[in-house]
Amino acid sequence: xxxxxVMERGIYFxxxxxxxxxxxxxxxxxxxxxxxxxxxxxxxxRGIQRISVSPDGRWLLYTQIDQxxxxxxxxxxxx
Numbered sequence: 003x004x005x006x007x008v009m010e011r012g013i014y015f016x017x018x019x020x021x022x023x024x025x026x027x028x029x030x031x032x033x034x035x036x037x038x039x040x041x042x043x044x045x046x047x048r049g050i051q052r053i054s055v056s057p058d059g060r061w062l063l064y065t066q067i068d069q070x071x072x073x074x075x076x077x078x079x080x081x
Contacts, residue, residue, distance in 0.1 A: 007055045014039065014055050014062065016046065026053065026062065042066060 006015035012031050018024040024046050026039045044066045054063040 005053060007053050009055055009059055011059070014053055016053055016064065018046070026064065044068065 006013055013029045014026060015029070016024055016026055022045055024042050026042065027036050028039050029036050039062070042064070046064065046066050052063075052065045055061070056063075
């Protein structure tokens with residue numbers, strides 16, 4: 003599970019200053035500086051922080067939580 007992606011010009015990575023609003027940042031090999039690329043609107047799943055960048059660096063793909071929940075069901079006469 004990679005929360006980072008290495009490209010020719012640098013590394014894109016996910017940081018979670020707060021769990022509700024994680025950041026995608028970029029470390030430039032040329033300058034040695036980190037810049038913020040995006041602040042995500044929704045949280046990312048713990049342990050499943052994935053990020054991928056297109057070869058031309060124009061598109062970024064990441065996981066996020068859109069909805070979370072669970073159901074409790076009662077089964078009578080279960081054997």
